[in-house]
Amino acid sequence: MKKIFLITVVFLNLLSLSSCDNELELNNPNTLTTGQYWATESDAQAGINSVYAMFYKDGLWARWIYFRLDLTSDEGFSQSPWIELADWTRFNYINYNFWEGNSVTWRDTYKAIFRCNQVLANVPKIEFKNEDDKKKILAEAKFLRALHYYYAAILWENIPIVLEPSTPNDRPEQKNITEVWAQIEKDLNDAYTDLPTEWAGDQTGRPDKGAAKGMLAKVYMQQRKWTEAKTALEYLITGAGAKYSLVANYRDNFTAENENNSESVFEIQFGDQRKGGTDEGPSAAVSSNRAQFFAPRSIGWSDGQARFWLVDAFKKEKNKDGGLDIRLKYTLFYPDLLADFGDKTYNKTWQWGANEAWFRKGSRDYYRDNEDYYSQVNYRLIRYADILLRYAEVLNETGNTAGAYQYVDMVRARVKIGTLAAAHPEIGNDKTKFLEQLKMERVLELAGESVRWEDLKRWGDLDTQASVDKISLRDPDFKNFVVGKNQRLPIPQVEVDNNPNLSQHPEY
Structure with missing residues (x-):
């Protein structure tokens, strides 16, 4: 029932290039043009599934976005021997085109948006047996476009808004963050209208009305629109969408067991059934690499770890039984884990220093003693x-x-x-x-x-x-950290150089 999107691989090389040279106008007989492709309901379904496939790209939720969101914050940091990678978690931005730190996330974000725009532009003309099915697909595309714009706004702030399928000659205009938020709000409100309140079990993983309201709450709160955020959240807590509850076992939110549970508002579906890379080939992986890069030394790459102040924060307040907060046990690896909780599930040969901590959420230590590139643990984006x-x-x-x-x-x-x-x-x-x-x-x-x-x-x-x-x-x-500068990333310089309508943030 889980991982509905993991079997479909769609090649959306559907962009017909225009040129004054007749030779370049010839259709490749081995590929479909956009005019040939978008014809059936199955085309539409494959098209929207290709948007979900972007979660598995290394610029986004397979790998590098965690370096921006977790390690750049005060919760994490990097001591990677790859100095440039570590520098991008400590605000030392020298090469704005650094691939792993910046450019690949920009590319994959707009690639995901491009796929959403393909769906939104082409699916309306396809005849469906049930028009509600068409509306759902379009609503999914708007939700996913909003999601990717949300994280782009969090990272870069003033960015281009692209709402139509791109062509090679496009030079989209840069928009102020306020306009970006407005577009995200519009997409999410539109999506909410046509998304179902829930999906059938074999469709688990697609966003529903609750997911749309959860994302809307995040968008409103980032703008400090407290009244609007309150309304969105009330849908989930006391309103028509109040179907959620906290699971009894805190750790159920961070393993491959009991996924898509009552606490899940929206989660990214990962799997380990394919062992390929992050390309568009038929064996491309649908996995998360996060645990491999954040694992303690000797079982992973150890490029990212947690700040030790977190351990101290958990220990400030005891539970009703006089013991430690159980969340510490399942949030972090740290030297006294065995002494504090009698936790014998981890391998004592794992290497860490006296005042080191590592992120445990999403690790697979509950059944194996090493990590790899193919973690099947879903990522709970909103719970x-x-x-x-x-x-x-x-x-x-x-x-x-x-x-x-x-x-x-x-x-x-x-x-x-x-x-x-x-x-x-x-x-x-x-x-x-x-x-x-x-x-x-x-x-x-x-x-x-x-x-x-x-x-x-x-x-x-x-x-x-x-x-x-x-x-x-x-x-x-x-x-x-430089106030007024480092709250946002520099735009990849190659994008600025290639687009006269795009300006680098002035502080950079």
Whole structure:
């Protein structure tokens, strides 16, 4: 039932090139043109499946995007011997065209958007037996286009908006971040209208109305549109889409067992049935490489690891039984893991130093003692615990701090941690103090889940030297951070050089 998109491989080399040379206008007899391809319902379905296939490319969720979202934040860092790679996690941007740090993620983002645009441009003209099936495919394309634009906006901010299938001569105009957010909102609201409330079991993994509302909440919150975010989140918590619940076992969110569970709002489906690369060939992998690159020394490449302050943060508050927060056990590898939890599931030959920590979420240590490029563990991009903590944040921001406590407590109760009010009576109804504690609550629940960078941006913690200085106390890489510059990546210079309508961010 799982991994519905993993079997389909579609080659969308459907772009007919135009040229004044007649020779270049000849059709390749071995490939289909766009005019020949988009004719049937099966063409439409294969077209939308090809968009999901972009999750498995190395510029996106197979590999490199985690270096931008997790390691650049104060949760992680890199000591990779590949100096240029490590430099791109510590704000030392020299070569703006560095492939693994920048260009490949830009390329794969717009490649995914191109595929969405192909679907949106060509599927409307295809005759379907059931028009609702057509509407669903178009809604999926809009959701996925919005998702890729969202992360592009988080990373680069002012970027081109492309809404039609591209041609080689296109030079799209750069748009302000405000316009980018507006387009994402439009796509998600359009998608919500025609997405189903749920999919049949054999279609698990496609976005539903809840996923659209979850993404909308993220978009609104990044703009500090608290009222709109509150409405979106209420759909998931108290409204028509309130079908979610926290799973009893916290670790069920990070293994290949019990995937797509009641806590999942949207997750990327990974599999290990093909052992190829990240190309477009028939054996191309549909796996995640994250665990291979983030694994402790001796079992993976160890290019990314967690900051040790996270271990200390987990130990500040005991559970109701007087023990440690169980989330620490399943969030991080660290030297005292065996002593703290009696955890004998990991191989004691794995190598780490006295004050080193490594991300454990998504690892496969529960059944093997090494990693590779073919992890089948789904990536939970949005889960209900995140939704509950976000709702607490918007309630606090809209003047209802007292009402926000219960949603934090739901997350704490799952791991037998006492109520927030009892643990921190000093907060009371103080909005600022509540937010400061909520920042810690989000770390304890969501560390290593690719949300911290957007959190830091949303909270304004990257906007002043004083706040950046505080971050640098727990992450020395932020001593390199330049306020007003490093909150966004430079645009790959080759893109700027090739497009007169695109300007490099002025601070670069």
